[in-house]
Amino acid sequence: xxxxxxxxxxxxxxxxxxxxxxxxxxxxxxxxxxxxxxxxxxxxxxxxxxxxxxxxxxxxxxxxxxxxxxxxxxxxxxxxxxxxxxxxxxxxxxxxxxxxxxxxxxxxxxxxxxxxxxxxxxxxxxxxxxxxxxxxxxxxxxxxxxxxxxxxxxxxxxxxxxxxxxxxxxxxxxxxxxxxxxxxxxxxxxxxxxxxxxxxxxxxxxxxxxxxxxxxxxxxxxxxxxxxxxxxxxxxxxxxxxxxxxxxxxxxxxxxxxxxxxxxxxxxxxxxxxxxxxxxxxxxxxxxxxxxxxxxxxxxxxxxxxxxxxxxxxxxxxxx
Amino acid sequence: xxxxxxxxxxxxxxxxxxxxxxxxxxxxxxxxxxxxxxxxxxxxxxxxxxxxxxxxxxxxxxxxxxxxxxxxxxxxxxxxxxxxxxxxxxxxxxxxxxxxxxxxxxxxxxxxxxxxxxxxxxxxxxxxxxxxxxxxxxxxxxxxxxxxxxxxxxxxxxxxxxxxxxxxxxxxxxxxxxxxxxxxxxxxxxxxxxxxxxxxxxxxxxxxxxxxxxxxxxxxxxxxxxxxxxxxxxxxxxxxxxxxxxxxxxxxxxxxxxxxxxxxxxxxxxxxxxxxxxxxxxxxxxxxxxxxxxxxxxxxxxxxxxxxxxxxxxxxxxxx
Numbered sequence: 001x002x003x004x005x006x007x008x009x010x011x012x013x014x015x016x017x018x019x020x021x022x023x024x025x026x027x028x029x030x031x032x033x034x035x036x037x038x039x040x041x042x043x044x045x046x047x048x049x050x051x052x053x054x055x056x057x058x059x060x061x062x063x064x065x066x067x068x069x070x071x072x073x074x075x076x077x078x079x080x081x082x083x084x085x086x087x088x089x090x091x092x093x094x095x096x097x098x099x100x101x102x103x104x105x106x107x108x109x110x111x112x113x114x115x116x117x118x119x120x121x122x123x124x125x126x127x128x129x130x131x132x133x134x135x136x137x138x139x140x141x142x143x144x145x146x147x148x149x150x151x152x153x154x155x156x157x158x159x160x161x162x163x164x165x166x167x168x169x170x171x172x173x174x175x176x177x178x179x180x181x182x183x184x185x186x187x188x189x190x191x192x193x194x195x196x197x198x199x200x201x202x203x204x205x206x207x208x209x210x211x212x213x214x215x216x217x218x219x220x221x222x223x224x225x226x227x228x229x230x231x232x233x234x235x236x237x238x239x240x241x242x243x244x245x246x247x248x249x250x251x252x253x254x255x256x257x258x259x260x261x262x263x264x265x266x267x268x269x270x271x272x273x274x275x276x277x278x279x280x281x282x283x284x285x286x287x288x289x290x291x292x293x294x295x296x297x298x299x300x301x302x303x304x305x306x307x308x309x310x311x312x313x314x315x316x317x318x319x320x
Numbered sequence: 321x322x323x324x325x326x327x328x329x330x331x332x333x334x335x336x337x338x339x340x341x342x343x344x345x346x347x348x349x350x351x352x353x354x355x356x357x358x359x360x361x362x363x364x365x366x367x368x369x370x371x372x373x374x375x376x377x378x379x380x381x382x383x384x385x386x387x388x389x390x391x392x393x394x395x396x397x398x399x400x401x402x403x404x405x406x407x408x409x410x411x412x413x414x415x416x417x418x419x420x421x422x423x424x425x426x427x428x429x430x431x432x433x434x435x436x437x438x439x440x441x442x443x444x445x446x447x448x449x450x451x452x453x454x455x456x457x458x459x460x461x462x463x464x465x466x467x468x469x470x471x472x473x474x475x476x477x478x479x480x481x482x483x484x485x486x487x488x489x490x491x492x493x494x495x496x497x498x499x500x501x502x503x504x505x506x507x508x509x510x511x512x513x514x515x516x517x518x519x520x521x522x523x524x525x526x527x528x529x530x531x532x533x534x535x536x537x538x539x540x541x542x543x544x545x546x547x548x549x550x551x552x553x554x555x556x557x558x559x560x561x562x563x564x565x566x567x568x569x570x571x572x573x574x575x576x577x578x579x580x581x582x583x584x585x586x587x588x589x590x591x592x593x594x595x596x597x598x599x600x601x602x603x604x605x606x607x608x609x610x611x612x613x614x615x616x617x618x619x620x621x622x623x624x625x626x627x628x629x630x631x632x633x634x635x636x637x638x639x640x
Contacts, residue, residue, distance in 0.1 A: 025540060026462045027396035027524055028362035028455065039359065042348035043405045043452055047442045050409075076347035085363045087407075087450045089370075120450070122367045130407045130440070130450040132363055135348065142346045204347055220345060 006121060009090075009098065016102045020109060021116040029117035031083055037136035040079045044070035048127040056168050059097035061183040062129070063104025069207065070131035071112050071187040072250040076205040077142070078196025079135030081114035081189060086131055089124035101129075112189060139196040146202035146221035146255035152280040153195075153261055155188050155251045158210060159238030162246025177236050185250040191272055195254045198264050203254040209247040210279070214291045217253060224285035230295035233277040240297055255282055326441060329410075329418065336422045340429060341436040349437035351403055357456035360399045364390035368447040376488050379417035381503040382449070383424025389527065390451035391432050391507040392570040396525040397462070398516025399455030401434035401509060406451055409444035421449075432509060459516040466522035466541035466575035468604040473515075473581055475508050475571045475594050478530060479558030482566025497556050505570040511592055515574045518584050523574040529567040530599075534611045537573060544605035550615035553597040560617055575602055 014021055023029055031039075046066035048054065057065070067084070074081050086105065090098060109116060114133070160181025164174035174182070188205075195203060202221050206213040210232065218225045229240045238246075251274075256264075261278060268276045334341055343349055351359075366386035368374065377385070387404070394401050406425065410418060429436060434453070480501025484494035494502070508525075515523060522541050526533040530552065538545045549560045558566075571594075576584075581598060588596045 026464075027393040028360040028399065028453070030397075030460055031359040031361055033358070038353070039351040040348040041351055041403070041405065041452070041454065042438060043407045043440045043450070045407045045409065045440045045442045045450070047409055047444045050442050050444055073347040077350075079348065083361070085361065085452065087363045087365045089365065089367055089448055118362060120363045120365045122365045122370050122448075124367045124370055124446055124448065126445050128409055128442075128444065128448065130363070130365070132361070132405065132452040133348070134361065140350055144346075 009095070009121060012099055013102050016099055017106050017116055020106050023117055029083070029085070031117070031134060034082070034136045037138055038140050040074060040077050040135045040137055040140060041132065042070065042073040043130060043132050044073060045128055045130045053168070057183050059100035060104040063101040064108050064184055066129040066131055067105045067108035068185045068187050068250060070133045071108065071114070071189070072185070072205045072207065074133050074135035075187045075189045075192035076203055076252060077135065077137055078139050078192050078200070078203065079137035080193060081112040081133060081135050083117045083134040084109050084114050084131060085117060086119035086129065088119070089122045089126070089128045091123070091125055091127055094127045108187070112187060137196065141196045141200050141203040141254070143202050143204050143217050143220035146217055146223050146282050148223065148282050148284040149257065150201055150255040150282040151258050151261045151278050152214070152225065152227065152253065152255055152282070153276055154206070154210065154233065154253050154279050155191050155274050155276055156249070157233045157235040157275065158243035158249060158251065159235045159246045161248035162209070162242050163235070163238060175237065181235065182248060185248070187250060188252050188274065191274060192252055194264070194271065195252065195256065198256065199260050200254040200256045203252055206249045206251050206253050207247060209245045209249065210253065211244040211291065211293070212247070213253055217255065218291050219289040221255070222288040223282050224287050225280055225291045226283055227280035227291060227293050228295045229293050229297070231277060231279045233275060244293070329415070329441060332419055333422050336419055337426050337436055340426050343437060349403070349405070351437070351454060354402070354456045357458055358460050360394060360397050360455045360457055360460060361452065362390065362393040363450060363452050364393060365448055365450045377503050379420035380424040383421040384428050384504055386449040386451055387425045387428035388505045388507050388570060390453045391428065391434070391509070392505070392525045392527065394453050394455035395507045395509045395512035396523055396572060397455065397457055398459050398512050398520070398523065399457035400513060401432040401453060401455050403437045403454040404429050404434050404451060405437060406439035406449065408439070409442045409446070409448045411443070411445055411447055414447045428507070432507060457516065461516045461520050461523040461574070463522050463524050463537050463540035466537060466543050466602050468543065468602050469577065470521055470575040470602040471578050471581045471598050472534070472545065472547065472573060472575055472600040472602070473596055474526070474530065474553065474573050474599050475511050475596055476569070477553045477555040477595065478563035478569060478571065479555045479566045481568035482529070482562050483555070483558060495557065501555065502568060505568070507570060508572050508594065511594060512572055514584070514591065515572065515576065518576065519580050520574040520576045523572055526569045526571050526573050527567060529565045529569065530573065531564040531611065531613070532567070533573055537575065538611050539609040541575070542608040543602050544607050545600055545611045546603055547600035547611060547613050548615045549613050549617070551597060551599045553595060564613070
């Protein structure tokens, strides 16, 4: 590698990543062959001000979040993580902390089992990290297969990231649990593969929040979902409305046949630390692309506790 | 798809792209299976101010350039283009012209034979388009296989983009040919596949310019290259120094055995409109990672016309 600031930066990144980065240096990277699995791919961007503020989280945590958010999209397809490519736009003010950021990325990529195989480095006015993740799956699960009779399950306990953001916006420090859920999300790769292998009909991550992503699932599958608010797994000191709306969760929501869910729930605690909860069902209905919330705690105005959320059917994301 | 500004933008993009965009809407896209070919992948970013200025080129041309630059990396590996993912960071000031930009991208992606399978949309202060390209190759060609005895060939006629940039920086309008070469580069996909199939030992695109990328090839292959300046194919009204240094070319530089080059040169004009020229050779030498220029037009100071460029061996790009 020759002299120059760009090459110095790349050398620094390579030194930080060590054997985590492989075959960097050609115009494109060659992906290892996969046998009997389907290749899946996704892109995700993490942009300063749009997705985080520097006052809230450390550079290392920015790296963790950017990689975790991207890899979560593989978990949502029932895929394992094979390869990661990283495109940085770096302002001069970030140069000194780029190494910490690279360490945060490495922490998550290493845990996922993937390798860093390429990327791009540009200068710009605001930091952005655009991550391409490549995975492979024996059983690909899309958002489109939910069927009446399925039950809805969700991993984890919800509300942490929403609680952290609410605190920061109010100029308070978040509670420890909530802050950790925001800054150190764990892509549910093994859980996603288990749900896919068990026969999940549809799955996605709830990066937009449980309610918003349930709408996405209902729309893509063309079905009517019922979510039992009283069954939503809550983090400490989290109320139901916050758990329903909290985004940046990176937990998984899946629709699967009841007998499959029952069997999974039995064996789950021995396999995973993250809880799995039944939160609702898919019902036979003439209205499609709709999410209905039941079991809401009574509001002060004495409403019935049932909310129907209309949502047009169709594709809902350019991609996640 | 539900209401909202982000979804409106995505709907607009989908409408522009029509059948060019497939299977958008899941957390990740499933890539079609490839039989007997190797999967290759690359990322490339196009950032406002860093890579172009709005005063110079139209929104459509920004789209063309961003897609062409990314796909050129597949051509450089001897790969065909299979799939493209696009991550946009879009300032409000670009919203109105995003459609034109999408049309420019579509023009290049369609011509390449690839499909758009996913992406990401974020708001930000400066426009950036980060493109992931996925291809597949029967014969992958890296930068690392050049051997003493090989000849060096280059596609196209050089100097256009450098001439255009020189004009813009001097507040002049570029000549038509030069401007077109900058705003409408063509990834040399078929040429790259032909060079790979013929048995090229090493190849890259000369997006950094012929001399800089010859250095990259010399460094990666650990060889000593000689370039005959008098053999470099020049665009109209382009001088040799400009042709050697002009970047953003997206032509291909390859090292291949002389008999292979001879055979290719014979059949080339019947297969391709873009010329192929022998511009140098790989020589047996104790100095490695070095590019030597011979045949330079005598400068006004009466120099000998031979320049040796030292360049340390090793990997030279985080990725292109």
